Amino acid sequence: MTQNAEREQWGSKIGFILAAAGSAVGLGNIWRFPYITGQNGGAAFVLVYIALVIVIGSSVMLAEMAIGRKAQLNAVGSFQKLAGGLWPVVGWMGIVSGFTILSFYGVVGGWTIKYFFHSFTGLMAEGLAGKAGDVFGAFVSNPTLVVAYQAVFMLTTIWVVYKGVGEGIEKYCKFLMPALFLILFVLIARSVTLEGAAKGLDFYLRPDFSKITGTSIATALGQAFFSLSLGMGCMITYGSYVDKQTTLPSSAVQVCVIDTLVAFLAGLVIFPAVFAFGVDAGAGPGLTFVTLPSVFAMMPGGMIWSALFFLLLYIAALTSAISLLEVVSAYFIDRGWSRPKAAVIMGFLIFALGVPCATSLSGAPKVYGKDFFDAMDFLSSNVLLPLGGVFISLFVGWFWTNDARKEVTNEGAHGFTLLEVWIWICRVVAPAAILYIFYTGLKW
Secondary structure, eight states: OOOOTTOOOOSSHHHHHHHHHHHHOSHIIIIIHHHHHHHTTTHHHHHHHHHHIIIIIHHHHHHHHHHHHHHTSOHHHHHHHHTOTTTHHHHHHHHHHHHHHHHHHHHHHHHHHHHHHHTTTTHHHHHHTTOHHHHHHHHHTOHHHHHHHHHHHHHHHHHHHHHOIIIIIIHHHHHHHHHHHHHHHHHHHHHHTSTTHHHHHHHHHSOOGGGOOHHHHHHHHHHHHHHTTOSSSHHHHHHTTOOTTSOHHHHHHHHHHHHHHHHHHHHHHHHHHHHHTTOOTTOTTHIIIIIHHHHHHTSTTHHHHHHHHHHHHHHHHHHHHHHHHHHHHHHHHHTTOOHHHHHHHHHHHHHHHHHHHHHHTTTOOEETTEEHHHHHHIIIIIIIHHHHHHHHHHIIIIISHHHHHHHHTTTTTSOOTTHHHHHHIIIIIHHHHHHHHHHHSOOO
């Protein structure tokens, strides 16, 4: 494994924070978080989720950032440089995760583009007529159309990674992340002023801990872990572009705060609206593409609110997709490929793997009884990511401990009050918690 003579770096700390937050902020925050919150009791679930982000999420994120900055290499190269042996396998798991996740993530990203434009071309009328479910079913059953939108989404992702760390990822995330927050606040202002919105706010903001069960804790733990883009090498790769003056503990906390804030604000968009119109808040994955278009259709100016919401989803999907492609591309760049070559070739191969993901929604192909889309999701989210998170935590907690202490304190230049607490979380708490997700949440 060779290191670039002049490795690219973030132009500023805020650029790194926004890019890392963009990696973490994805469809899981705006698409998945609201409906699982609705299914698991509302406000009490949110508090459990936040606590787990603070304890588990930030600890694993800091571990990944430290590994990447110390090695100044991609996920595989970092473990090869710092430890050797079998440890690079952990990095390979991250690269495979990034490859497979982006294959189906690109498909969903394409859906957001389709729904943004369709908000202006008939979606509202169909939603009012109760046909939103039929619209979605007809769309995903048209493989040519789904693949076309997937291609548009992937081309955008490839372009940003092609441009590089500073002129691509950092530059665009500095624009996209503020835009995301602006859209969120506009949608919140509309949602909380709807007649009947108070019921949704009460559900979302007034905790009832009697609704918390072991299952809901496991769900919160899984959401906290996966929503932060942990276990897939994203934060190792992004950490490798960080200068030695940046304080990593505060950076990890800031990224976790932004990620959690986006999820929380998404709830302020969804719950007042669905309660105002008497919709089931725990409607499941269909909440976004089936239920919400009908909700927007009932609002004055519905097409504008619908378009803004799907633009929000697109931005969230894009910032995560960029980091996934960067994880894969960085390996080949460190092996001597040019950045344009790595971005284009890897982006095209990921797109190619995404084609059966897109077509499987209309019937075929199947993998062990699952459609190809679900199989790729299962392999990455339920197998590779948890195992990656466990091994990253164990690596820092038991095998790279002294160097990890030095890296997160900038060789002792910056104090870190919770240093030993962090080490023990990596040693025991995080691995045990993530294995709990692995064994109880898989539904084998």
